[in-house]
Amino acid sequence: MIVDVITGAVRYGACVVFAAEGETVSERSGVVNLGTEGSMLTGALAAFAVTVWTGSPVIGALAGLLGGALPALLHAFLVIDRNADQLATGLSVTFLGLGVTSALGTGFVDEKISGFDPIAIPLLSEIPFFGDVLFNYDILTYVALLLGPALWWFMKKTRWGLILRATGESGDVVYAYGHSPRKVRYMAVTAGGALAGLGGAQLVLASTLNWVENITVGRGFVAVALVIFASWLPIRAALGALLFGAAVSLQLQLQARGVNVSAFLLGMTPYVLTLVVLAIASRGQAQRMPAGLKAVFAPGGT
Amino acid sequence: MKPADAATLPAPGKTPTRRFDPRDLLASAGWMKWAAPIATPFVIWLLLPVFAIDQQAVITRATPFILTALAVALPARAGLINVGGEGQLLIGAAAAGAFAKFAGDGIPLIAMVPLMMLAGAIGGLLWSGIAATLKNAFAVNETISTLLLNYVATLFLGYLIHGALKDKESFGFAIGEQIPESARLPQFGETTVHFGILIAIAVTAGVWLLIERSRWGFKAQVVGGNPEAARRGGIPVGKTVMVALLLGGGIAGLAGAIELCGIETRLQTGMATGFGYIGFLCSWMVAHRAAWIPAGATLLAAISVYGDNLQIDLGLPASTVYILMAAIVLVVLAYRGSSTGKAISR
Numbered sequence: 121m122i123v124d125v126i127t128g129a130v131r132y133g134a135c136v137v138f139a140a141e142g143e144t145v146s147e148r149s150g151v152v153n154l155g156t157e158g159s160m161l162t163g164a165l166a167a168f169a170v171t172v173w174t175g176s177p178v179i180g181a182l183a184g185l186l187g188g189a190l191p192a193l194l195h196a197f198l199v200i201d202r203n204a205d206q207l208a209t210g211l212s213v214t215f216l217g218l219g220v221t222s223a224l225g226t227g228f229v230d231e232k233i234s235g236f237d238p239i240a241i242p243l244l245s246e247i248p249f250f251g252d253v254l255f256n257y258d259i260l261t262y263v264a265l266l267l268g269p270a271l272w273w274f275m276k277k278t279r280w281g282l283i284l285r286a287t288g289e290s291g292d293v294v295y296a297y298g299h300s301p302r303k304v305r306y307m308a309v310t311a312g313g314a315l316a317g318l319g320g321a322q323l324v325l326a327s328t329l330n331w332v333e334n335i336t337v338g339r340g341f342v343a344v345a346l347v348i349f350a351s352w353l354p355i356r357a358a359l360g361a362l363l364f365g366a367a368v369s370l371q372l373q374l375q376a377r378g379v380n381v382s383a384f385l386l387g388m389t390p391y392v393l394t395l396v397v398l399a400i401a402s403r404g405q406a407q408r409m410p411a412g413l414k415a416v417f418a419p420g421g422t
Numbered sequence: 423m424k425p426a427d428a429a430t431l432p433a434p435g436k437t438p439t440r441r442f443d444p445r446d447l448l449a450s451a452g453w454m455k456w457a458a459p460i461a462t463p464f465v466i467w468l469l470l471p472v473f474a475i476d477q478q479a480v481i482t483r484a485t486p487f488i489l490t491a492l493a494v495a496l497p498a499r500a501g502l503i504n505v506g507g508e509g510q511l512l513i514g515a516a517a518a519g520a521f522a523k524f525a526g527d528g529i530p531l532i533a534m535v536p537l538m539m540l541a542g543a544i545g546g547l548l549w550s551g552i553a554a555t556l557k558n559a560f561a562v563n564e565t566i567s568t569l570l571l572n573y574v575a576t577l578f579l580g581y582l583i584h585g586a587l588k589d590k591e592s593f594g595f596a597i598g599e600q601i602p603e604s605a606r607l608p609q610f611g612e613t614t615v616h617f618g619i620l621i622a623i624a625v626t627a628g629v630w631l632l633i634e635r636s637r638w639g640f641k642a643q644v645v646g647g648n649p650e651a652a653r654r655g656g657i658p659v660g661k662t663v664m665v666a667l668l669l670g671g672g673i674a675g676l677a678g679a680i681e682l683c684g685i686e687t688r689l690q691t692g693m694a695t696g697f698g699y700i701g702f703l704c705s706w707m708v709a710h711r712a713a714w715i716p717a718g719a720t721l722l723a724a725i726s727v728y729g730d731n732l733q734i735d736l737g738l739p740a741s742t743v744y745i746l747m748a749a750i751v752l753v754v755l756a757y758r759g760s761s762t763g764k765a766i767s768r
Contacts (some may be wrong), residue, residue, distance in 0.1 A: 154565070194752075204755035207503050207565050208706045212751045215699060219744030226739060333739055338573045345566045384581035391573045398567070401559040406561075417563055 125369050126253045131327060133365020134264035138319030139343035140350070141267050146312030147347055148275065149305045150288040150412025152303075153211025155195040156316045157340025159215025163188030165221040165318020168177040168324045168331045171233045181260060181321045188317015189310050191217050196309035200302055203328040206416045218334060235325035236260060260322040268358030275354065284308055289411030316340060320399070342394050349401045351408040353404075360397065367393045445709035462717035464579060466724060467680065475727050481615045482685065484723035486511070486694060488622040488716055490701025491669040493546075493712040494628050499633050500666035501646035506568025507674040508698025509575030510546035514675025516579050517545025519587055519689040522601045530704045534604040539621070539679050546675015547668050549575065556665040558660050560638075564667060572698065580691050587689055598689025607684040616684035623716065630712040631766055642666055674698060696741065700726065703751045722747055
């Protein structure tokens with residue numbers, strides 16, 4: 121049971137890891153992207169459609185990257201060049217993504233694909249307990265597990281990571297330093313959307329293996345919530361996403377074991393858990409928030 | 423004058439020009455400022471037959487959109503982004519349904535519909551109270567909490583329909599009980615249009631008065647404009663924010679009760695799907711100005727009803743209409759720029 125829950129946490133949490141890391145990159149540059157949900161949807165459909173056409177999940181995952189980047193690019197244009205409200209624009213981009221994927225996705229509802237197979241790492245996957253928990257996933261899930269530390273290294277140890285973080289704190293400083301904060305933000309938002317798209321790809325190629333309308337059911341919004349919970353730190357964001365995955369996994373396990381609690385109540389737990397961790401962590405986050413985000417999150421004075 | 427400054431000044435004899443703004447046309451004629459928001463919904467409505475859209479269906483569809491848009495607009499003027507209309511509407515409908523089932527017997531005929539509406543409003547208000555409490559007590563951003571609560575509300579309605587509010591005579595089907603005849607909203611003559619539109623218009627007028635003409639509305643606008651200035655000016659920011667969000671939730675809950683009593687007549691999963699989100703788009707489309715919300719709601723209702731036709735004729739899913747709606751709102755957002763978004767240039 122415990123092994124099932126933990127492996128499930130990784131399997132169901134991986135797509136949220138991608139989205140949360142993407143949102144971390146975007147918010148660290150000073151742009152909140154609620155279009156993450158939309159990027160996950162377009163990425164998922166692009167990945168699914170391309171996998172159906174080509175039969176190759178690898179090309180599908182690449183299409184997912186591209187599919188997720190497009191709505192983010194639209195968001196970037198509107199908030200950076202047109203100075204539109206970030207939260208409203210992000211949500212509208214999500215609705216656009218929902219509409220487009222619903223319309224284009226009708227033809228794919230009955231399609232079946234063979235997605236990524238789990239790759240058991242030789243020897244390591246033989247270790248009892250840890251072998252199953254750590255070394256028996258599909259390729260995208262391994263990428264997701266490594267993404268948090270990789271992003272931490274990028275942001276903390278590289279020059280470009282420093283420029284990214286500085287852009288979120290003060291665009292003027294970056295400008296004075298000789299870089300264009302506009303370009304940095306464009307790249308960060310688009311890269312963030314691409315990661316969310318890869319998250320959508322992971323969802324359809326490694327987890328559900330089918331397509332239904334609105335397949336992400338709020339996972340992109342959960343990712344945005346987790347970034348705040350994680351104080352904009354990549355490794356913590358990944359842990360938060362895995363916690364969400366654990367809640368999904370646990371409620372599915374309980375349902376499968378025929379626990380006498382309504383499936384609807386169990387289905388609420390991942391969202392309620394996200395709200396609870398957000399409630400615990402939100403106070404005092406204003407100090408840790410990139411300074412560029414204060415204008416977006418400040419209304420209401422908290 | 424130094425040459426460096428000369429470059430930034432307009433050439434002599436030329437008045438500085440600014441970009442064309444369609445609102446200038448309205449400002450130039452004072453009476454149009456009043457007439458335009460009232461006339462626009464009628465103009466749209468009269469044009470509907472040109473596009474073969476059912477006029478009666480548009481009125482009944484615009485009713486919840488007006489209310490869910492007001493549920494966004496009222497908190498928005500206090501600087502809040504309430505994306506929870508979807509969930510608040512469903513909980514309002516569930517509250518009204520629960521009232522009809524458990525307290526509906528023995529209530530005088532004339533009081534039934536008003537009490538259903540009240541139950542709905544209270545349901546929505548309590549649901550938005552969760553987000554308001556999370557904001558005031560735990561500093562949780564209301565945009566994210568209301569969004570997540572929508573998913574919780576959908577599941578909670580499913581739980582109620584499969585459990586406490588299930589119709590015992592429906593056998594296998596999970597569906598709410600039929601509300602009593604006395605709880606139905608009356609309809610205009612021989613039409614399919616129910617009285618909900620009158621409630622929606624009355625609430626629109628009420629919200630307009632509250633925001634534009636009341637003391638509380640002024641305070642809320644100060645809070646929305648600059649919370650720090652409001653705090654220093656002695657306005658209780660936390661309380662104002664809380665009340666704005668609660669009122670918004672109440673209005674969305676009312677929309678749920680109207681849908682139940684006017685259209686659905688029983689609770690079911692998938693009822694009013696997307697109505698809260700469309701209200702959100704509507705409110706942003708008209709920059710949260712209550713007077714313009716009926717116009718925006720009529721336009722979006724026309725698109726929504728047209729989408730129903732597409733769904734039947736072409737087999738496209740209902741969510742397809744989001745493409746057009748979101749595109750309109752994105753164009754509006756791009757054109758208007760924003761006061762809350764940080765100015766990003768260079």
